Amino acid sequence: MEDNNVESVLQLLEKGDASANAHIQLIRAMNWQQYSIGPMSSWPRELSTIIYLVMVAPQPQCLLIGKENVLLYNAAYGKMVRSLHPGIMGQPLDTIKEWQGYGAKMASHRRNAALVPTYSCPSFVIPMMNNGRLENVHLQLDVSALPPSLQGFHLCFEETTDCDLRERRRSTVRELSEIWSSASDLPSLWPIVLKSLVENPEDFPIAAIYSTRRLPESRGHQERAGRPRYYLEGSVGDFDDSTFAPYFDLDTTNPSLQPLRQAVSFKSQVTINNLPDEWSKGSLQRGTRDLCTEAAVLPSSLTRYQDVEALLVIGLPTRALLDEPHQQHIKHLQREFADVVNNLVATTEAAYKRKEDARRNQLEKDLLAKELALRQQEAELATTLAEKVLSVIDQVE
Secondary structure: OOOOHHHHHHHHHOOOOHHHHHHHHHHHHOOHHHOOOOOHHHOOHHHHHHHHHHHHOOOOEEEEEOOOOEEEEOHHHHHHOHHHOOOOOOOEHHHOHHHHHHHHHHHHHHHHHOOOOOEEEEEEEEEEEEOOEEEEEEEEEEEEEOOOOOOEEEEEEEEOHHHHHHHHHHHHHHHHHHHHOOOOOHHHHHHHHHHHHHOOOOOOOOEEEEEOOOOHHHHHHHHHHOOOOEEEEEEEOOOOOOOOOOEEOOOOOOHHHHHHHHHHHHOOOEEEOOOOHHHHHHHOOOOOOOOOOOEEEEEOOOOOOOOOOEEEEEEOOOOOOOOHHHHHHHHHHHHHHHHHHHHHHHHHHHHHHHHHHHHHHHHHHHHHHHHHHHHHHHHHHHHHHHHHHHHHHHHHO
């Protein structure tokens, strides 16, 4: 390639590390002349300067150049778009299939940028392909129109995914905890939990609840037996009636129920990395309408000393990574679920104990009253008998 302004800039940028050099080689390899902007040798000096500033910027930045809005971006932008890099380098924006549903919104941003020096977009979410699966990426964006002679736009991004997800998860747990705490007993809790999950389709694409349905008066017998049975209380998702087993116990051999059995046996959370197909399909009409592939089984126990009264099965969001913050969120959710279940169990048992104590007290009172009545009757009989004896003695004398 003939030495020119752009080539000089690229040579200057190549003095970085191997990764930076590879990024510059990618730009060189693009067939820019197939677009209205023409070959790099024809690009104006002003564009060369802007390209240099974009390439050395630490923030994700890109240029949309030419009437086709062809993408040219820096290394930070390449990381931001996940697996879409390097395939979208040098491609017209409107041809990127993963973003075609956002074309109207993108065009609106460009129109707004043409009216003001810099147009700032509020936080928005856009899907990026990451290792074979779509991931929702949260972004903030500043758009500036390039000088008219350059025909294009400069975009500067800030990724807010971690911050936004952290705040949303905290808010979700707070809201669910408040809703769940309105239950008066366990039978009323299950529909409340399921309804709250129905209303959060993106965070909980599918869900199910199993419980022992143990009553306080039957607890002692079941604990001696050691094999509680767990009954399906309901599910969230587009399922057939036979999708979830109506019940299971610790002797189950059903492969799909082994994670649930493990959660009961070890009294700890279990992650299901490959959901049964019939479970996965339940998410296709909810949230992002993706196939749910992972789930977590949350037992209502926080220590090995607590009985597992119930299991909450939640499908994990299909467009969010199961990273450390996400795992901490699931643990927090389990704590809230366990707390509300165990509080209701304790409340129910306390009420049952009060009822039993009152019943026993009443029995004792009744027995005492009967005993007193019997003793009074015996005393009266003894008095009557004594009077008769004295009367007979008097008659004999």
